[in-house]
Amino acid sequence: MTDAVLVNQDFDCQTCGACCAYSAEWPRFSLETEEELDRIPADYVAADLGGMRCENDRCTALEGILGRSVTCKVYAVRPIVCRTCMPGDDECLMARQRLFGAAA
Ligand code: SF4
Ligand code: SF4
Secondary structure, three states, X not given: OOHHHHHHHHOOHHHOOXXXXXXXXXXXXXXXXXXXXXXXXXXXXXXXXXXXXXXXXXXXXXXXXXOOEEEEOOHHHOOHHHHHOOOOOHHHHHHHHHHHHHHO
């Protein structure tokens, strides 16, 4: 068993949310089709239509308390970047480090 697998087992997105509150530039759209984008409720889409709407660095579709209990209100239709961020990968570690510091 590798270290990466061990780390993955310890990461629980539903008690984290760090990557959803890392940067307003992160939940941007990329290769989504028009149909996929249409399924995301407009209230959560940025004014420039280029990504998710954030308040400060936090995606407005994230509900709950960071580091305790969170859910994505658009989980079934979330952008590609949200689907590709995996627990324990480089982006995940970077986001957790920023939010939780040494405890990440
Ligand atoms: S930072 Fe990592 S553990 Fe936290 S929600 Fe994102 S993918 Fe999951
Ligand atoms: S759409 Fe959902 S998964 Fe993506 S950043 Fe926002 S809250 Fe997180």
